[in-house]
Amino acid sequence: MNKSRVAPYLLLLPVYLLSLLFIIGIGNGILQSFGVIPSLGLNTPTLDYYVEIFKRKELLSAIGLSFYVALASSLLATVIGVLLCAALVMGGLAKGKAGQVLKIPIMIPHTVVALFIISLFSQSGLLARLFYAMGIIGSQESFPSILYTSNGIGIILAYLWKEIPFVVFFVISIMSNISSTLGEAAENLGASKWRAFRSVTLPLCMPAIKNAFLIIFVYSLGAYELPYLLGATVPKMLPIQAFIEYTHPDLLHRPYAMAMNGIVFFISFLVALLYYRFLQHDKNHKIGRTNL
Amino acid sequence: MKFKRGSSSELVLKNIFVSLGDQLILDDVNLVVKKGELVSLLGPSGCGKTTMLKTISGLLQPDRGDIFMDDVNVTQETSCKRGAVIVFQDLRLFPNMTVEENVAYPLKLQGIDGKKRRDKVQKLLENVQLDGYEKRSIYEISGGQVQRVALARAVAANPNILLLDEPFSSLDGNLREDMRELLLNLHRTFDITTVLVTHDQQEALMMSDRIAVMGNGQIIQYDSPAVIYNQPANKEVADYFGGGNYITGRVKQGVFRSEQLTFPVAKADGLYQALFRPSALKPISGANYSVQYVRYLGESWQIEVERLGSRLLLSLPSDYYLKPGDLLDIEFDLEKVVMIA
C-alpha cells in the first residue's frame, strides 16, 4: 500500500464533487420534508408533514401498495433468479447461448418493458387472443384485467422480467466459482449434487443473494417508470404520488412530496448499511467476487 | 555528473535501511557489485532479498542510505530512469502484447523504431532460442519459453543492472539447468552487471562471481563461492550450504582438542566448532561406530553412524555396501575441516 499524501485525494476529486451534489440534494429534500423552505418563509422544523401523510388515506394506501409491489416482485425475482442461476450452473449452461439471451433484459429500459407487458397481458394482448382462440374466454372483457389495477400484477410481472436476469448475473459468477471448487469437494465427499448445492454452494452465495435482493427491493420501492405506465389511477404508488405533490402548483405541497421521499430514503439508507455489511462479510470471507 | 541509463554499471549500496509498514526489512545493507560481475543474493525466504531488488530498481525508496551507479547517486531517480531492470519471479509478461511485442516494448520506449527495432528483437529472440515464436500470444507458450521472453525483454531494456528474482524457481530440474546455461551465456554476451536472487545454494555456487548470504535483513557474508563454502563466517552460513558434522572443542596453542579428536590447526586460542561435511569422513575398518541407517541417493549413500550417543553423517560413493548394524571406524579428512569461531 502506498501512502502518498495527495494522490488519493486528487484521484477521488470527481467522486467527492459528485457525492457532494448527491448529499446536498438529499439533505435539501430531507430538510424540506421537515418543512424548512426559507424561500417560502417556512423556517421552523416540524414533523407535521410526516404525521399528516399517515393521516391522509390516499397517501397511506400509496405507501402500502408500494411496499406490497416492491416486496412481492423482489422476493419472487430473488427466488426464481437463484433457482435459474442454479439451473444454469448445474446444467453447465452458464457460458452458453442461454446465458447470453438472459442478459438481454438488463439492457432494455423499463419503459420498453412496460410496452412488452401491455402487448402481452392487456385485455387486447396476445395472451387474451390466445385464450380466445383456444376457446377459454368468450370475449375480450372476460380476460382478467392485470394492468392498471390495484393488485399491481402488471407492475410485478414487468419487474420480474427485468429483475430475474439481474439476480442471475449478480450471483452467477460467484455461484459457478463456488460450485466448481467447494461444491465439487462436497460431492467428492459423498454429497449428492442437490445436497452439495443446498449445504455448501447456496449458503456461501448468501451475501451476494441478499445484496441482489436489497438492490431490487429499494429500486422497485422508489422507481417511477413502471408504476407510471402500468399502475392504477387509484391508489397511486408512492413515487407517483410524491411527484404529483412535487409538481403541484401550490408550492406548499412540496414538503409532502419530500416527506414521502424521506420515508423511502430512510428505508433505503438502512438497506444501504445492510448492503455494505454483507459486502464486507463477503470480502472478509474471500469467497469470490460478485459481478456488480 | 548526470546519470545515464543504457550501459552496464558498477552498483554500490551504502547503509541502506528499508521498512515496509512498521517492519524493518533491510537493516544497514552495504554492497558493492563490480561492473559486469554476477552476484547472487542467497538466503531463506523472507530475509529481504526481493525488497533489496525493488530498492535497487527504485520501486521502493530506502528510509536511509544511498545507491550509486558508476559513482552517481541515483537514490532519487525514478525507477523508469534508473535502468535497473528486474526479471520478477512471476515474470510479468504483458498480456496485451505478443511475444515479439513484449521484447520490442523496451526498445520502443528507447525510441528505437522500424527495421532497427525488428532486427534487434529478432537477434534477442535468437539469443534465447525463441526465433519462430514472434507472433505467439503469451498464453500460447510454455513455462520455460515465458522465462526466455522475460529474459530477452529485460536485456532489450539495455539495463545498467540486471536483477533476477528467483526466475527459475518454478521450473523442474532439466529445464532449470538449461535456463542457467542460457543466463550465463547472455551474461557473457552482454556483460551486464547482474544480481541474482536465489534460495538454491547449488545455483548460487555454480553461477556467481560472488555470493552475498543474507539473513534477517543483513548481509552476513559476501565473498567468492569458494570462500563462502570453505570458510563460512558462522554456523548460519555453513548450515546454508548443507551443514554437516559439528564437533565442539577448544584451540590452545595451535591444537584443537575435543572428546572425539585432536588435531593441529593454525587458529587463535578459543572455543571453536570444527565442521566436517559428510564427504570429509571416510569409513575404515574398526568397531567404534555402528551404522544406524543407510539411505540411497543415487550417486551416493547417506549413512549415519553412532558412537556413545554422538552421531555422524557420511556421504559415500554408491559402490560402498553397508547395512544398519555394521561396525566401523571413521577417518576425518583434516584437509577439509571448516573451523567456525
Place this chain on the structure above:
Amino acid sequence: MNRGKKIVLKMFVYFSVLSVLIPIMVIAIWSVSGRWAWPQLFPDSFSLRGINELFGGYSGAVQVLGSSIAISLIVALLAVIIGVMTARALVFYDFRGKSLVSFGVILPIIIPSTVFAMGIHVLFIKMGLSDTVLGVIIVHLICSLPYAIKIITDMTAVIGKKLEEQASVLGATPGQILKDITIPCLLPGLISSASLAYIISFGQYFITLIIGGGSVKTFSMLMVPYLQSGDRTVASAYSMVFICSTLIIFIVLEKTANKFNKNGNGGFFA
C-alpha cells in the same frame, strides 16, 4: 443427476429464455404491423407507418436519437474515467475516510433516483443546472458511476501493480504505463462499465424528465407519450430502434476495444 431431473432443469432454462425472447419478437412484429385487430393472432396487414413516423421529418426523432446517443456516450466515457481514478485510489492507497468513500460510492445504487432527483432538482435550479444538458449528464453520471466503480475496482484489484512495476523498471514513464499497460489490461472491464453506464443513461426517463425539465429531450422521453396513447405500432417502432441502436453501440464499443487489445474479450455479452 438422473435424466428426468436434467430435463426439468433444461425446461426451466428454456422457458426463461423464451420468456425473454417472445416479448421482443411480438414488439418486432407490432412495429411493422398496419392493422392488428382483436382477436387476430397475426397482423391483418403490414405497414411501415411506425418506421416512417420515426424517420420522417416531423417528429424530430432522428435528431433526438442522435443527441441522446451523444449524451449517453459522454456519460459512459466520464463514468469510465472517473471509475479508473476512483478504483486506483481505493485499491492502491491508504487514506483517511477510505471506508466512508467505499460506502458512499455504492449509495446511488441503493437510494432510488426519485428520492435524490427531487432534492437535486431544487439544488440545480439554484445553480442554473436544471433544464441543461450538463445537469442531465451529471445526474445520469451519479446513477451509473457506482456500477462502473465496482467493476473497475474489482478488476484493478485483480490485476494489481505488478505489470506497471515491470513496465516502470523497463523504462516506461507514468504516462506511457497508463497508455501501454494499465488501460489495455483493464479494457474488458472498461468496456463492460461503459456499456452498463450507457444503458443506464440511455434508458432513464423520470430523472431526465425532472432535471431536463422537457427542454432536454432524450429518446426515452419521446417514446413514452406513444406508450400512453396506445399507438402500439409507433411505440413498438420506437422500442425496436431503442434496442437496435443500443446493440449497435455495444458492437462498436467492442470492436474499437478489440483493436487495442489482441487478447481482448471485453464487452457486455462477453
